Amino acid sequence: MAENVDGDALTSEVVRSFSSTSDERLRQILTSLTTHLHAFVVDVAPSIEEWEQAVDFLSRTGQACTDVRQEFILLSDVLGVSMLVETLNGQETPEATDSTVLGPFHMVESPARELGDDISPESEGPRCVVSGRIRAVDGTPIPNAAIDIWQADTKGFYDVQQPAIQSVGNGRALLRSDAEGRFHFRSVIPMHYPIPTDGPVGELLKATSRHPYRPAHIHFLVTAPGFRELTTHIFIAGSDYIDSDAVFAVKGSLVKDFVQEQDGQEAERYGVPSPFRHGHFDIVLHPES
Amino acid sequence: MAENVDGDALTSEVVRSFSSTSDERLRQILTSLTTHLHAFVVDVAPSIEEWEQAVDFLSRTGQACTDVRQEFILLSDVLGVSMLVETLNGQETPEATDSTVLGPFHMVESPARELGDDISPESEGPRCVVSGRIRAVDGTPIPNAAIDIWQADTKGFYDVQQPAIQSVGNGRALLRSDAEGRFHFRSVIPMHYPIPTDGPVGELLKATSRHPYRPAHIHFLVTAPGFRELTTHIFIAGSDYIDSDAVFAVKGSLVKDFVQEQDGQEAERYGVPSPFRHGHFDIVLHPES
Numbered sequence: 001m002a003e004n005v006d007g008d009a010l011t012s013e014v015v016r017s018f019s020s021t022s023d024e025r026l027r028q029i030l031t032s033l034t035t036h037l038h039a040f041v042v043d044v045a046p047s048i049e050e051w052e053q054a055v056d057f058l059s060r061t062g063q064a065c066t067d068v069r070q071e072f073i074l075l076s077d078v079l080g081v082s083m084l085v086e087t088l089n090g091q092e093t094p095e096a097t098d099s100t101v102l103g104p105f106h107m108v109e110s111p112a113r114e115l116g117d118d119i120s121p122e123s124e125g126p127r128c129v130v131s132g133r134i135r136a137v138d139g140t141p142i143p144n145a146a147i148d149i150w151q152a153d154t155k156g157f158y159d160v161q162q163p164a165i166q167s168v169g170n171g172r173a174l175l176r177s178d179a180e181g182r183f184h185f186r187s188v189i190p191m192h193y194p195i196p197t198d199g200p201v202g203e204l205l206k207a208t209s210r211h212p213y214r215p216a217h218i219h220f221l222v223t224a225p226g227f228r229e230l231t232t233h234i235f236i237a238g239s240d241y242i243d244s245d246a247v248f249a250v251k252g253s254l255v256k257d258f259v260q261e262q263d264g265q266e267a268e269r270y271g272v273p274s275p276f277r278h279g280h281f282d283i284v285l286h287p288e289s
Numbered sequence: 290m291a292e293n294v295d296g297d298a299l300t301s302e303v304v305r306s307f308s309s310t311s312d313e314r315l316r317q318i319l320t321s322l323t324t325h326l327h328a329f330v331v332d333v334a335p336s337i338e339e340w341e342q343a344v345d346f347l348s349r350t351g352q353a354c355t356d357v358r359q360e361f362i363l364l365s366d367v368l369g370v371s372m373l374v375e376t377l378n379g380q381e382t383p384e385a386t387d388s389t390v391l392g393p394f395h396m397v398e399s400p401a402r403e404l405g406d407d408i409s410p411e412s413e414g415p416r417c418v419v420s421g422r423i424r425a426v427d428g429t430p431i432p433n434a435a436i437d438i439w440q441a442d443t444k445g446f447y448d449v450q451q452p453a454i455q456s457v458g459n460g461r462a463l464l465r466s467d468a469e470g471r472f473h474f475r476s477v478i479p480m481h482y483p484i485p486t487d488g489p490v491g492e493l494l495k496a497t498s499r500h501p502y503r504p505a506h507i508h509f510l511v512t513a514p515g516f517r518e519l520t521t522h523i524f525i526a527g528s529d530y531i532d533s534d535a536v537f538a539v540k541g542s543l544v545k546d547f548v549q550e551q552d553g554q555e556a557e558r559y560g561v562p563s564p565f566r567h568g569h570f571d572i573v574l575h576p577e578s
Binding site for chain 1: 347353374
């Protein structure tokens with residue numbers, strides 16, 4: 001027992017209580033958690049009422065989780081923790097494409113489609129084209145890379161959010177890069193959208209005068225044998241909220257211009273009416289360590 | 290957006306996102322939370338799988354909460370956070386009686402009883418006596434103080450845990466100190482008991498080879514006009530786990546000997562068979578600030 005309980009003695013006592021943990025990594029994590037958590041509590045010195053409010057908030061966050069909703073991931077997102085974990089795992093190099101968060105909508109298998117297909121056939125709005133090339137950091141093209149793509153529609157909704165309106169798979173595709181590592185597809189330019197605000201995380205955003213919006217983006221998850229898997233988005237330049245993403249996932253290198261293409265031959269080549277907007281995204285993968 | 294996302298830039302960005310919070314205290318708490326939480330994440334650099342495990346653990350902790358169970362309080366308890374918050378709020382002085390955690394069993398109103406009553410009439414086992422005096426730090430006795438008492442039985446169970454065996458109110462009492470500030474009651478000496486281990490907190494204890502036991506104790510919550518409310522326990526000296534309380538609530542000053550009383554006149558005075566065990570607890574209250 002801590003004879004004269006002050007914060008330091010109590011913190012040491014809790015750390016010691018974990019000293020018999022056989023899993024060394026778990027012991028390391030709990031030691032760090034105890035130290036940082038106690039430092040936070042000492043720093044803010046919560047009243048009993050504030051501590052009760054925190055317990056209530058965390059309990060309700062857990063209770064808001066369902067098969068199709070993960071409120072604790074959302075909390076991690078709006079506190080920047082998801083992005084921090086992603087960044088720490090990215091071990092990024094200037095040569096490779098930046099990673100960003102997976103997000104909560106990678107929840108169904110994307111339908112296999114052919115290069116050039118319209119991946120949002122049920123979505124209204126003018127078609128855009130996205131094209132690029134998958135290559136290694138040394139410049140070598142990577143053929144037959146698996147490119148998993150998912151996005152919201154022109155109103156900001158994913159297929160799974162509108163089961164009565166969109167079929168599952170609309171706005172999604174699993175493509176393969178060609179022999180030169182190239183890919184291209186047709187789609188619509190997605191709109192910015194709010195993260196769910198009807199739970200405890202929404203209360204937090206409201207209480208702190210933060211908006212719930214994510215700027216317009218298209219998700220990519222790229223895998224190829226011998227290379228590190230890449231989870232990222234491209235953000236549509238000029239989108240609302242590009243400088244204030246509610247989940248802190250924007251990196252400057254991932255913001256892409258969707259330029260207005262006036263060349264009728266280009267439109268014909270991609271099978272879209274002229275003019276159209278065209279985004280380009282070269283994806284550079286890191287060799288597996 | 291953080292152009293070159295490293296931990297520091299991201300942490301600053303998240304802190305800035307809370308800068309419009311109108312409630313200054315909430316802004317202070319969230320700024321501190323973000324800083325300490327990010328420092329923890331950077332320190333342990335969790336893998337994506339570890340982050341997912343943490344999300345799952347917290348979600349299940351919330352989902353384990355019901356009307357009669359608060360798993361997040363239990364998590365706060367076993368991480369020493371509840372005791373830290375209690376200590377920070379106690380603003381203790383050497384002259385006043387130490388406080389400790391309220392615990393999860395103060396959930397029903399204690400029945401009013403008379404001084405000298407048996408507060409555990411349905412419990413098996415030999416009777417003990419607890420007596421003492423309520424006084425101010427300057428030594429003045431405090432008459433008519435409200436003394437709320439609750440305890441487990443000789444098998445380690447509270448009334449509310451055994452609705453088929455114990456009536457609600459067994460092991461509980463609301464007493465009033467007499468004109469000289471004195472109180473006494475009869476009861477049984479409670480046993481040590483485990484906190485609930487069938488939820489996520491139990492998994493944590495198991496994974497870290499920690500036992501779930503609390504040493505034997507009797508709860509007190511004392512209020513008197515003009516004095517600061519005191520939430521505390523007395524711990525029965527010699528109880529198992531007195532040096533390793535699962536919730537870190539033991540303070541040396543609160544460990545009390547229950548001495549074997551051989552004097553037959555004392556037994557008669559308290560209305561118990563001789564010999565009996567007698568615990569003494571003087572309670573010193575702080576004036577309201």
